[in-house]
Amino acid sequence: MNLQQINEIIEKEPAFRKKQIEKLIYGDAIDDFDKATVLSLKLREELKEKVSLKIEAEVFKSKNTKKALITLSDGLKIETVLMKHEDRTTVCVSSQVGCALKCKFCATGKLGLKRNLTSEEILEQVLFFKRTENINNVVFMGMGEPFLNYDNVLEAIRTLNNENAFNIGARHISISTVGIIEGINKLSNEKLQVNLAISLHAPNNKKRTKIMPISEKYTLEAILTAVNKYIKKTNRKVMFEYTLMENVNSSLTDAKELAKIMRRPLYLVNLIKYNNTEDFKAPSIETIKKFKGYLEKGGIYVTERYRFGGDIHAACGQLCLKK
Ligand code: SAH
Numbered sequence: 026m027n028l029q030q031i032n033e034i035i036e037k038e039p040a041f042r043k044k045q046i047e048k049l050i051y052g053d054a055i056d057d058f059d060k061a062t063v064l065s066l067k068l069r070e071e072l073k074e075k076v077s078l079k080i081e082a083e084v085f086k087s088k089n090t091k092k093a094l095i096t097l098s099d100g101l102k103i104e105t106v107l108m109k110h111e112d113r114t115t116v117c118v119s120s121q122v123g124c125a126l127k128c129k130f131c132a133t134g135k136l137g138l139k140r141n142l143t144s145e146e147i148l149e150q151v152l153f154f155k156r157t158e159n160i161n162n163v164v165f166m167g168m169g170e171p172f173l174n175y176d177n178v179l180e181a182i183r184t185l186n187n188e189n190a191f192n193i194g195a196r197h198i199s200i201s202t203v204g205i206i207e208g209i210n211k212l213s214n215e216k217l218q219v220n221l222a223i224s225l226h227a228p229n230n231k232k233r234t235k236i237m238p239i240s241e242k243y244t245l246e247a248i249l250t251a252v253n254k255y256i257k258k259t260n261r262k263v264m265f266e267y268t269l270m271e272n273v274n275s276s277l278t279d280a281k282e283l284a285k286i287m288r289r290p291l292y293l294v295n296l297i298k299y300n301n302t303e304d305f306k307a308p309s310i311e312t313i314k315k316f317k318g319y320l321e322k323g324g325i326y327v328t329e330r331y332r333f334g335g336d337i338h339a340a341c342g343q344l345c346l347k348k
Contacts (some may be wrong), residue, residue, distance in 0.1 A: 030075040051190035105150035115162035121169025141174040147181035171209025204248035213255040222264040228282035270295040271308040284323035
């Protein structure tokens with residue numbers, strides 16, 4: 026897809042034309058300007074000639090999940106996942122091509138960072154699925170670190186939010202971060218009701234640094250301080266993602282330590298079963314149950330998410346790495 030030419034083409038058109046085209050492309054999700062019958066034939070023809078609405082993607086399907094490997098205009102590839110839940114459909118978008126953070130358990134980390142995505146490329150991912158499905162939620166939990174591409178991510182969120190475009194409520198949009206403190210601080214000033222999630226994955230900084238080297242720069246303590254400030258300012262819940270890995274972070278001692286730091290108002294722990302890779306494995310269901318039970322007994326608000334699409338390598342970066 027390539028929308029850059031549009032502004033030039035409609036330069037001499039009345040101001041509302043831009044909104045009209047935004048509505049057609051993002052709101053009505055047209056995939057061909059022939060369908061833009063509200064526009065004059067002349068304008069339609071010119072748009073058709075100079076602007077591409079085609080999204081090049083390879084799709085992999087499993088039971089409740091579809092994964093698209095999208096090729097960008099410079100040939101780089103990114104992953105986008107569609108997850109169907111009983112009551113809603115979520116698109117999981119990438120914010121960067123690859124990632125610079127090198128979390129040990131994450132396939133995207135192995136790719137390194139290629140570049141940031143533009144806001145248009147972020148939107149393209151949601152649009153790809155919107156053309157065939159009704160989308161209710163968007164989560165920034167694909168490849169990359171959204172807070173290291175802050176401006177483009179926020180610009181994309183504004184268009185997702187925009188009634189004239191995607192019309193997805195801010196409460197239905199979540200940003201997941203390893204805990205980039207500047208990003209947490211900035212988000213708290215946006216007056217946007219998007220959800221914040223922190224990828225925690227360890228109950229103390231020593232352990233966390235071993236699997237997430239970024240913890241040397243942004244320590245767990247500093248992240249929690251920033252989160253508390255965020256909560257004070259926004260009065261919004263914060264979700265801590267904790268991916269359980271065997272012999273890494275799933276012992277009862279880990280649960281005990283985690284319970285201690287998570288026992289706070291508006292903190293929510295989301296346990297995720299690890300999608301196995303060559304280097305790490307998920308613990309047994311029994312271990313997960315015990316871990317969860319311990320947190321619950323400790324009065325922690327905890328939910329559990331089973332990873333969708335393990336069979337289509339739907340976990341972060343797995344498909345790109347395979348290719
Ligand atoms: N960089 C941001 C956004 C990516 S979110 C962040 O880390 O929050 C992707 C989530 O999937 C992260 O919580 C990451 O830790 C998790 N993840 C990565 N590989 C996984 C795997 N194999 N199984 C389960 N979760 C995984």
